[in-house]
Amino acid sequence: MAPWTSADIPDQTGRTIVVTGANSGLGLVASRELVAHGAHVVLACRNTDKGEQAAATIAGPGVPGTATVSELDLADLASVRRFAARLDGPVDVLVNNAGLMAIPRQRTADGFEMQFGTNVLGHFALTGLLLDRLTDRVVTMSSVMHRIGSIRLDDLNWERRRYQRWLAYGQSKLADLMFAYELEHRFVAANSSLRSMAAHPGYSATNLQSRTESFQDALMGLGNRFFAQGPEMGALPELHAATVPDLPGGLYIGPDGWGETWGHPIPVGSTAASHDREVQAALFTACEELTGVTMKIPTTTR
16 A cells, blocks of 8 residues: 555545644645645634735635634633634644643643643633534544653642653643543543544644743754654654544654654554553643633534
């Protein structure tokens, strides 16, 4: 079978897809491909000026789909609620794409550790607030770095431990993956027609590697230049997860190359820790408590 590429994306005409972090990197590439295949894409961006500039590059005369921009700051739960309130009509697919990686210790507007608050809690709240309008699936981005993560349910926000940026990132990406798995478990239990799946981009050159505010930025810049795949390839796993019609829920999609660092999208495995059902459920409950968003699973049947 030939490797899956963006040319294999089915017609998306009539579908509305929300992509977070859509003004740059993987989110921009994914949004461009979705619009090129007929979708209406809502670019959910913290900086709407950059969002409008991005929208102008991917939509317009001769392009089958359309793009609109709406402000979303995942590090501020009030902004997440405003975004959800502004959004009109049904949403076929939510792509939880945005993220921060290995940044210095910071706090969100609500006092959460920034990587956990943005990567996990912001997307958890957004998913919960849009759940009654979703018609197809939720795709949540994780990372190969979930393998270094561990879930400290008693210290999700790094208040009792010495902050370590990469371990905090690993925890957030493991939590994203466990959220995707647990959400699918709950869809199945409710006999819902909705699906939840996860994806990761492998080692892809994006602006994430320039935000650690440390010497690591220069090192990762060299890695991007000589070892990483481009964002066009890096976006394929989330595009595959978001558009393949008969893809089962609960899958994790990543590159097929060495160490899942590059290549074309296929279902991949994840750590034993990511499949711990007890921790998945406890983490889900903790996210509900921290965000104040209760995940009410729709009753539409499979």
